[in-house]
Amino acid sequence: MAKKARRVDLDHLKQAVDEIVARMDVIEDFGKAADHLEGLGDIETDRFAITVATVDGDLVSGGDTDVPFAIQSISKVFALTLALRAYGDEVWKRVGREPSGDPFNSIVDLERHKGIPRNPFINPGALVVCDIVLGRPKDHGGHADVRAFLEHHVGEKTLGRLKEIVTEDGKSAGYLNRAMANLAKAFDNLHHDVEAVMKLYVEQCAIELTCRQLALAGRYLMHDGIDGNGEDPDVDAKLSRRLNALMMTCGQYDGSGEFAYRVGLPAKSGVGGGILAIAPDTASIAVWSPTLDENGNSLLGTLALEQLTTRMGWSVFG
Structure with missing residues (x-):
């Protein structure tokens, strides 16, 4: 009911x-x-x-x-929506659900837990979620990405993009995020190329x-x-x-x-x-x-x- x-x-x-x-x-x-x-x-x-x-x-x-x-990290909610809709509780095999006592961009906790981020809303967790979204099968039936998801729910097709945050090659998000992505990949918790994951991540943050x-x-x-x-x-x-x-x-x-x-x-x-x-x-x-x-x-x-x-x-x- x-x-x-x-x-x-x-x-x-x-x-x-x-x-x-x-x-x-x-x-x-x-x-x-x-x-x-x-x-x-x-x-x-x-x-x-x-x-x-x-x-x-x-x-x-x-x-x-x-x-x-x-919107920056608010985009993590929408990306997680796409990941959970595609894979359900399988997502939690790669990302935790517990609060973090460390800053959102800390790399220490990721190493401590062998590549499993504490939750999907800190940066390493968001990067793993982006990797999961990239891995959806072609017939997943959902929205292509966060921008498409937002266009549907806002009801508008002209959402902006802060160009200073992301360049065409996706390399302006910072070395620290790449370090976290590489560490997750070293523990086999990132299945795609780091740059592909970074591109998706910075694009959604720049909306x-x-x-x-x-x-x-x-x-x-x-x-x-x-x-x-x-x-x-x-x-x-x-x-x-x-x-x-x-x-x-x-x-x-x-x-x-x-x-x-x-x-x-x-x-x-x-x-x-x-x-x-x-x-x-x-x-x-x-x-x-x-x-x-x-x-x-x-x-x-x-x-x-x-x-x-x-x-x-x-x-x-x-």
Whole structure:
């Protein structure tokens, strides 16, 4: 039996979003954008945006919601969706499901566990997931890649691409990611050429979405795989629940526990400043602000989500 969607008081939501935007506007000198990746360090740090897509089909937005940003590691959720739909629990033979106590780009844990990444949302885990996606049979029946998946769920064919992140030969993602990919391959947990895996990885990280588009993209996670945009072979109820569980425990890197304590929602962040959060059976929420904390998560975005869940009573913990 399908779960019953939770109706949203639209007037209350609009008031909450307006008040949150007003509060974010008065916060100054809150940090800096990521400067370890080309194209991110020069973004204006006073930007803020929020969009809430409700299970009723409404969109409520505020701030710079039409400004595109690179989704970066949020793409890992969509790549994992493709991998799980194709192979199911076979994926977990090559990637773990536990939170990591190390930074998202640490290579130490990968060596400690002989090429098996701790979870799919840290960089080595995402690289193995990309390798799995590359290995799908030609008749897998799903979307070709993350971009195609997002085009379907957003309902638009003109998604952007931050060219500074990726060059045509795919070599701008950094030596550290290649080191992790090579280490995984040394332990026989990467089956394709490292450069092929890197190309797929940096291409999906470079996809640009607005807050509105990101909230639309996450709708399949909020209510049993249903997104209101037509049937999709890559999503179902069981899969969306599994993804939400992983987002809750691992989606904010080494800040996942703090995020669960403050916000209480499954979510995935990216160093481009975006966060996709899911209020199960209720809403898909996208926030964006490029200033980051020490774990690589958006500072204002986290604060805004904490205020939103408090105002709306959306924490999964009651």
